[in-house]
Amino acid sequence: MEIVWSAPVRTLAFAHGRAWGAGADLFAACDLRIAHASATFRLPGPRFGLVRGTGRLAKRVGSDRARGILLDGETLDATQATADRLASEQLNIDFLASIATLRSPVVDRETMLSIHLRMQDAGGDGDLAALVRSAARPGLAARIARYRAELGAH
Numbered sequence: 001m002e003i004v005w006s007a008p009v010r011t012l013a014f015a016h017g018r019a020w021g022a023g024a025d026l027f028a029a030c031d032l033r034i035a036h037a038s039a040t041f042r043l044p045g046p047r048f049g050l051v052r053g054t055g056r057l058a059k060r061v062g063s064d065r066a067r068g069i070l071l072d073g074e075t076l077d078a079t080q081a082t083a084d085r086l087a088s089e090q091l092n093i094d095f096l097a098s099i100a101t102l103r104s105p106v107v108d109r110e111t112m113l114s115i116h117l118r119m120q121d122a123g124g125d126g127d128l129a130a131l132v133r134s135a136a137r138p139g140l141a142a143r144i145a146r147y148r149a150e151l152g153a154h
Helices: 022-029 054-061 063-072 078-083 095-099 109-119 126-136 140-153
Strands: 012-015 018-020 032-036 040-042 089-091
Touching (some): 018 022, 022 054
16 A cells, blocks of 8 residues: 555546445545445454554544544445545546546656655554554454454344
8 A cells, every 4th residue: 555655656546335444545545536426435454453554544534533433433435435535526427437537647757756755654654564563463363253243243
């Protein structure tokens, strides 16, 4: 995700249906984030003890809102994701038709890279470090099994 987050080109994500876990994190890492009306977003990692993408989510939606999404295990629909600024916009039309409306960036690749690097936190690898630390905690397999059982119960 860090490569997408800091890519020297404009990145684009379209979400249709479930964008959960790494899919939601990848969506948040892109510059332009377009959600189809059917899209839903969830970052379930904290429910089984994994911390990933929290810095990017906080940059998109604000730290207070990100904390609520992660700690409450919220599933956001496209309307809420757009209101929270996780999605840049919501579309109810065909994605391919919408590509024609996108503008090219007005800056060169080197400038784009500089902008992306300046907008990242000073560590740059904070989200990855948090993932490694959270995955190293004992009992990950049991936490994932418990989470999957909860999903099956709904």
